[in-house]
Amino acid sequence: MGMQRDIRSYAAENITLRLKYLKKRVINYTQAYNPIRPEVFLDESYCNEHHVSSLTWLPVGKSAERFTPSGRGRRVCILGTGFLYYNAIGKRLIGNGWMVG
Structure with a gap:
């Protein structure tokens, strides 16, 4: 019973691409794990x-x-679409919500 993970998610190419993606994402975060630039x-x-x-x-x-x-x-x-935006220090949430347009 339960859900099975797609076997393609364990392919070497997919693992490499996911690692590259996560490395790019980590660059945008402070040590407190808050985004430096807004993420949508x-x-x-x-x-x-x-x-x-x-x-x-x-x-x-x-x-x-x-x-x-x-x-x-x-x-x-x-x-x-939703977004979170923290101040420059990354300690206080200063914006969030749904984007209109």
Whole structure:
């Protein structure tokens, strides 16, 4: 039971690329582990038009039937960006939130 990690994540090339990425990230942090320059985090999710949870309540009767399978139809893309910004010393959070635009 449980989730298994994708075996490709242990490939030598992926390990090398991840190490390079982490080294670049560490340069932007103070000794207190706060970012020197603001970092923006991106999130992207998708939801199908006819998606319903397996435990969704539907009305009783013929109107309760699903006319379109869950995986069919249009897809909505949900995007979000968030940021954290600390002062120059890195001891006090001076900004955070969602970016608008």
